[in-house]
Every structure is written in structure tokens, then in C-alpha cells.
Amino acid sequence: MSEVLGEKANKTEEGEPFFPNHMLDQTMMVFVMLAILVTLVMFFPAPMEPPADPFVTPEHIKPEWYFLSAYQALKVAEHFSFLGAWAPKVLGILVQAGGLFLLVLLPFLDKNPERHPRKRPFMIAMGILALIALAALTIWGKLS
Amino acid sequence: MNEHEKGKALKEQQPSFEQRSGLRELFELFSLTGFVYGPLDERLNIKEALEKNLKKAVPHHVNWLFCFGGLSLFLFTVQAVTGIMLLMYYRPTIAEAYKSVVYVTNNVPFGWLVRGLHHWAANLMIVMVFLHMARVFFYGAYKPPRDFNWVTGVILLMLTLGFGFTGYLLPWNQISYWATTVGTEAPGAVPVVGGLLTTLIRGGAEVSQTTLTRFFAVHVVILPLVISFFLMGHFFMIRKQGISGPL
Ligand code: HEM
Numbered sequence: 035m036s037e038v039l040g041e042k043a044n045k046t047e048e049g050e051p052f053f054p055n056h057m058l059d060q061t062m063m064v065f066v067m068l069a070i071l072v073t074l075v076m077f078f079p080a081p082m083e084p085p086a087d088p089f090v091t092p093e094h095i096k097p098e099w100y101f102l103s104a105y106q107a108l109k110v111a112e113h114f115s116f117l118g119a120w121a122p123k124v125l126g127i128l129v130q131a132g133g134l135f136l137l138v139l140l141p142f143l144d145k146n147p148e149r150h151p152r153k154r155p156f157m158i159a160m161g162i163l164a165l166i167a168l169a170a171l172t173i174w175g176k177l178s
Numbered sequence: 179m180n181e182h183e184k185g186k187a188l189k190e191q192q193p194s195f196e197q198r199s200g201l202r203e204l205f206e207l208f209s210l211t212g213f214v215y216g217p218l219d220e221r222l223n224i225k226e227a228l229e230k231n232l233k234k235a236v237p238h239h240v241n242w243l244f245c246f247g248g249l250s251l252f253l254f255t256v257q258a259v260t261g262i263m264l265l266m267y268y269r270p271t272i273a274e275a276y277k278s279v280v281y282v283t284n285n286v287p288f289g290w291l292v293r294g295l296h297h298w299a300a301n302l303m304i305v306m307v308f309l310h311m312a313r314v315f316f317y318g319a320y321k322p323p324r325d326f327n328w329v330t331g332v333i334l335l336m337l338t339l340g341f342g343f344t345g346y347l348l349p350w351n352q353i354s355y356w357a358t359t360v361g362t363e364a365p366g367a368v369p370v371v372g373g374l375l376t377t378l379i380r381g382g383a384e385v386s387q388t389t390l391t392r393f394f395a396v397h398v399v400i401l402p403l404v405i406s407f408f409l410m411g412h413f414f415m416i417r418k419q420g421i422s423g424p425l
């Protein structure tokens with residue numbers, strides 16, 4: 035970027051100045067985002083469903099895609115009904131609350147001071163596992 | 179003195195075009211830059227502060243993966259602007275909410291565009307916040323001293339999801355009504371206080387006008403205020419600590 039602007043002289047040991055070099059990079063990304071956004075709006079208008087009717091339950095009620103994994107996790111928990119009538123819902127919600135709790139506390143649980151992914155294989159593996167679980171539950175929720 | 183230098187000297191004597199025409203004064207008057215760079219700057223050192231902040235070095239290891247946070251902020255701005263525009267027509271009652279959304283979409287000039295932008299930017303914002311969190315995770319940027327910023331970040335993620343959850347009910351259509359009915363049942367499974375939670379969120383036994391009023395207030399007033407507060411905290415910490423170093 036800096037070469038384009040002929041701003042090479044502005045480069046320091048520490049890095050490039052925020053303005054205009056980095057600002058320009060960021061602005062380009064914003065325009066790419068804007069292009070994606072406008073394309074989506076043009077080709078896939080916001081859906082117009084039928085009006086709400088509390089007396090007619092539709093056949094397939096599904097939450098938005100970003101809540102599908104949580105929704106599917108609640109459904110999976112139903113398989114634990116052999117533990118008692120309380121188990122499915124309570125387990126489903128407690129496991130998710132626990133997951134959120136772990137996410138908040140991540141920096142305090144992960145005591146390894148290393149930052150490079152190669153030097154902290156355990157946390158990286160856990161992260162990838164969590165991502166796979168999220169993706170699998172979302173797709174499962176979408177298909178079921 | 180050659181021709182070129184002569185011309186230059188002449189130019190310096192004469193007032194420039196801008197000065198002669200008063201264009202500069204006009205520009206400064208309307209843009210207030212004269213004020214900001216003149217009397218205000220003398221008192222507040224604005225120029226110096228701006229320069230110091232804008233010229234701040236961004237380290238070389240910062241690559242495109244570091245842009246997801248900024249993109250989340252951009253999309254939030256789109257949401258605030260389009261959301262306020264939708265507010266000009268939206269009516270938060272079960273009798274009129276649906277009609278007002280249909281009206282915006284079909285009758286208001288560019289209403290379809292504003293609603294479409296709000297709809298899609300909401301989805302994209304959630305994608306960007308997730309990608310941003312993944313970047314922070316894989317770069318180990320959540321480690322001290324940035325541990326508290328990670329906590330602020332998780333709160334921001336929850337608030338963003340809260341926007342999506344409450345906004346979804348507002349058009350008051352079949353999907354939004356029933357998805358909210360199912361969604362508000364989930365907290366009911368919490369031991370002991372579950373039933374109370376569901377009633378509290380719905381403002382009654384079922385999803386009703388009270389729920390819509392409640393979700394509307396949360397979506398357009400409470401969440402925007404709360405998220406602004408945490409965003410300021412997030413950015414203040416980033417500024418203070420600088421971006422995380424190279425791996
Ligand atoms: C509305 C949502 C959010 C916005 C607008 C936002 C914005 C930003 C911005 C602009 C940065 C500068 C660096 C970058 O862009 O990568 C940043 C850094 C950071 N964010 Fe966020 N963020 C949000 C959500 C989150 C979430 C969900 C988390 C984690 C759970 C998080 C944790 C962090 C951390 C730890 C840093 C410091 C990273 C470093 O120094 O390398 N943020 N955020």
C-alpha cells in the first residue's frame with residue numbers, strides 16, 4: 035500500500051503509520067464488505083413471512099442459523115431422558131452455560147504463556163474441536 | 179534570475195487564488211476547520227493530539243486477519259443507521275408491527291433496501307464477530323495483559339447475539355413468533371428459577387404484546403446503550419495496550 039502512495043519514507047522500524055497507510059487497507063476491506071452486503075441485499079431480499087398466528091403452529095420451527103447449534107444441543111440432550119424426566123432440559127442448558135463459562139474464563143484457565151499455535155497444541159486442539167462441534171451441530175440442526 | 183524563479187517570486191507576492199476569492203475563508207467557515215485549527219486548537223492542542231493518534235505505528239505483522247474487529251464495528255454502524263431509519267416507520271404493536279414492516283418494504287422509497295441492509299448486516303456482523311474471536315484465539319491474543327479484553331469481548335458477543343434474538347421478533351411474522359416461543363422456552367430448563375426466567379423474558383405466560391414491547395425496548399434502547407459502553411471499554415483497552423505482538 036505504502037508503495038502505491040509513494041509513502042515509503044514514512045515507514046519506520048515499528049511499522050507503518052495508522053493514517054493513511056493502515057487506514058487505506060482497512061477502508062478497502064470495508065468496501066469489500068459493503069460489496070458483499072449490497073450483493074446479498076440485491077439478490078436475496080429480506081424474507082417476508084406470513085403474519086404471526088398464535089393459533090397455527092408451523093410445521094418446522096427453526097431458530098436463526100446462529101442459534102441452531104444451541105437448539106440442536108438441547109435436542110441431543112433429550113437422549114438422556116433415561117436419567118429421569120428432569121435430565122434432558124437441565125443437562126442441555128447446564129452444559130451450554132458451562133461452555134459459556136469456560137469461554138469467559140479461557141484466559142485465566144490457559145496458563146501457558148506461549149502464543150505460537152505450535153507451542154500450545156492442547157489449546158489449539160480444543161479450539162478446533164469446539165469449532166467442529168459447533169459446525170456439526172449447526173448442520174445437523176439445519177438438516178433435521 | 180531565470181524565468182522559472184521569476185514566476186515563482188511573482189506568485190509569492192500576489193495573493194493566491196484561494197486567498198483572493200475568499201474561498202478558503204468560506205470553506206473554513208462552513209466546515210468549521212478554521213475554528214478547529216484556529217482558536218480551538220490554541221486552547222486544546224487538537225492538531226497535536228490528532229497527529230499523535232493518526233501517525234501511531236501499526237506493526238508489520240498485522241495482516242488482513244486483524245480486520246475482522248474493525249469490520250464488526252463497521253457492520254454495527256450500518257445496523258445503528260439502518261435501524262434508526264426503520265424506526266421512522268416501525269410500530270411496535272401486535273396489530274401494526276407486521277403491516278408497518280410490509281409497508282416499509284413495499285411502499286417506502288428504498289425501504290426494501292434499508293430493511294434488506296439491516297437484515298443482512300445483522301447476519302454478517304455475527305459472522306465477523308465469530309471470525310474476530312477465532313483470530314484472537316488462534317493468535318493467543320487473549321493472554322495477559324489482554325485477558326480482561328477477552329472477557330469484554332465475550333460480553334460483546336453475547337450482546338450481539340441478543341440483538342439478533344430480540345430483533346427477530348420485531349416483524350411479528352409466523353417464524354419470528356414461533357422461533358421466539360421456542361427460544362424463550364430454553365431458559366425454562368434452568369433448575370429452580372427456570373419458570374420465572376421464561377415469564378420474565380416474555381412478560382407473561384405466552385409471547386404477547388408485552389413480549390413485543392419488551393423486545394422492542396431491549397433491541398432499540400437498552401442493547402445499543404449497553405453495547406456502546408462495552409465497545410468503548412474494548413477500544414480503550416486496545417489503544418492502551420496496543421495490538422498483540424508478532425507470534
Ligand atoms: C461487537 C463485537 C466486537 C468488536 C466491534 C470488536 C472490535 C475489535 C477491534 C477493532 C480490535 C482491534 C484488532 C482487531 O480488529 O483484530 C479488537 C481486538 C480484540 N478483541 Fe474485539 N471486537 C468485538 C468482539 C470481540 C470478541 C467476541 C472477543 C473475544 C471473545 C474479542 C476480543 C478481542 C481481543 C482479546 C482483542 C485484542 C487483540 C490483539 O491485541 O491482538 N472481541 N476488537
Ligand code: HEM
Pocket residue numbers: 080081254257258259260261262264265268279293296297299300301303304338339341342345346347348349397398402
Ligand atoms: C442502534 C441499533 C439498532 C436499531 C435502532 C434497530 C432497530 C430495528 C427495528 C426498528 C427493527 C424492525 C424492522 C424490521 O423488522 O425490519 C429491527 C429488526 C431487526 N434487527 Fe435491529 N436495530 C439495531 C441494531 C441491530 C443489531 C446490532 C442487530 C444484529 C446484530 C440487529 C438485528 C435485527 C434483526 C435480525 C431484525 C429483524 C429483521 C428482519 O425483518 O429480518 N439490529 N431493528
